[in-house]
Amino acid sequence: MNNHDNNSILLFHKGKIIWKFIISIVLNVLLLIIPIYYSKLIDALNIINYEESYNLLIIFGILTISYRFIEFYNQKAYFKLYLSLYKSYMNFGLNKTYHNSIYSLSRFSIGEFINIANTDVDVIASPYVVAPV
Numbered sequence: 694m695n696n697h698d699n700n701s702i703l704l705f706h707k708g709k710i711i712w713k714f715i716i717s718i719v720l721n722v723l724l725l726i727i728p729i730y731y732s733k734l735i736d737a738l739n740i741i742n743y744e745e746s747y748n749l750l751i752i753f754g755i756l757t758i759s760y761r762f763i764e765f766y767n768q769k770a771y772f773k774l775y776l777s778l779y780k781s782y783m784n785f786g787l788n789k790t791y792h793n794s795i796y797s798l799s800r801f802s803i804g805e806f807i808n809i810a811n812t813d814v815d816v817i818a819s820p821y822v823v824a825p826v
């Protein structure tokens with residue numbers, strides 16, 4: 694795989710990558726803002742300013758709930774991006790090696806090849822990875 698092939702796959706998924714980047718930025722901004730409002734809430738409670746503390750508590754609650762929802766959506770966006778990139782790279786690898794004259798995989802079905810690539814390599818390599826007892 695050369696840089697041109699890699700760039701073409703990444704450009705195909707450009708929208709998902711940008712969307713995941715934006716969601717991550719929003720999450721990091723919320724992670725910076727939430728402690729600030731929490732400390733302002735504690736300060737307002739210490740000086741017994743209940744009206745301001747009530748408003749800050751509402752803002753703090755909204756920010757915290759929105760963070761949890763955006764975090765959930767961030768996780769879903771990550772898995773969608775990961776799955777689509779995995780499928781693209783797997784299809785690229787299959788297309789490059791299926792009709793290769795040296796490593797012709799046309800005698801295998803696609804399912805058998807994916808099973809060999811994902812499972813059998815792990816089984817063969819596992820004795821070398823296991824630490825001695």
